[in-house]
Amino acid sequence: MEITSEQDLNEAIENLKRHITEMVNEKALIELFQTELESLRHSFRANRSFFNKEAIVFLSSLRHFKARLKHFTEIQEDIEDVTDRNHYDEVMEELESLRDDFEMWAVGKRIKREIRRMQQTRLPVLRKTEETRQRSRLSIAIATLQSRALKCPKGHPTRLIYQNVKKPFWGCTWFPKCQSRRELSLKEIAILKDT
Numbered sequence: 001m002e003i004t005s006e007q008d009l010n011e012a013i014e015n016l017k018r019h020i021t022e023m024v025n026e027k028a029l030i031e032l033f034q035t036e037l038e039s040l041r042h043s044f045r046a047n048r049s050f051f052n053k054e055a056i057v058f059l060s061s062l063r064h065f066k067a068r069l070k071h072f073t074e075i076q077e078d079i080e081d082v083t084d085r086n087h088y089d090e091v092m093e094e095l096e097s098l099r100d101d102f103e104m105w106a107v108g109k110r111i112k113r114e115i116r117r118m119q120q121t122r123l124p125v126l127r128k129t130e131e132t133r134q135r136s137r138l139s140i141a142i143a144t145l146q147s148r149a150l151k152c153p154k155g156h157p158t159r160l161i162y163q164n165v166k167k168p169f170w171g172c173t174w175f176p177k178c179q180s181r182r183e184l185s186l187k188e189i190a191i192l193k194d195t
């Protein structure tokens with residue numbers, strides 16, 4: 001829209017403000033800002049006398065918001081690639097800061113929806129992956145310890161007992177015929193604790 005009077009400018013600004021409270025789609029909003037700001041810049045160059053300070057401040061703030069919306073679209077592309085907890089925390093921090101920026105905007109709903117999506121679908125997957133990793137680290141540690149197992153005092157092979165016990169220990173494979181047991185050494189405990 002060509003700005004040829006102060007009234008034109010006010011209308012253009014009112015239009016932009018209406019879009020902010022109504023438009024939910026960030027990509028459409030970016031596109032709109034792109035064209036509107038471009039044309040307003042053009043008019044500003046042609047006749048800056050219509051542009052009062054308030055209008056200039058508002059319009060330059062839109063440039064900032066446009067960049068932030070662009071950032072939001074980039075984060076959305078990033079979400080599928082979030083496979084570890086640190087990355088998740090980083091993305092969440094960005095989303096929460098965007099949510100605060102766009103609190104009063106219609107597009108703020110989209111940001112909140114992404115935050116919920118992260119919490120409800122991404123987080124459980126990450127937790128599961130972490131548990132699986134933890135379990136596999138544990139089984140490697142147990143295999144390592146078992147490969148170095150000493151014989152019991154009577155010369156029988158021993159086995160690491162770690163399930164359903166308060167404290168893991170070495171039991172004799174001849175149990176219950178042979179009741180000997182040995183506590184783990186500090187070094188062996190350290191290997192288990194490392195997982």
Ligand SMILES: [Zn+2]
Pocket residue numbers: 152153154155156172173174178179180
């Ligand atoms: Zn034994």
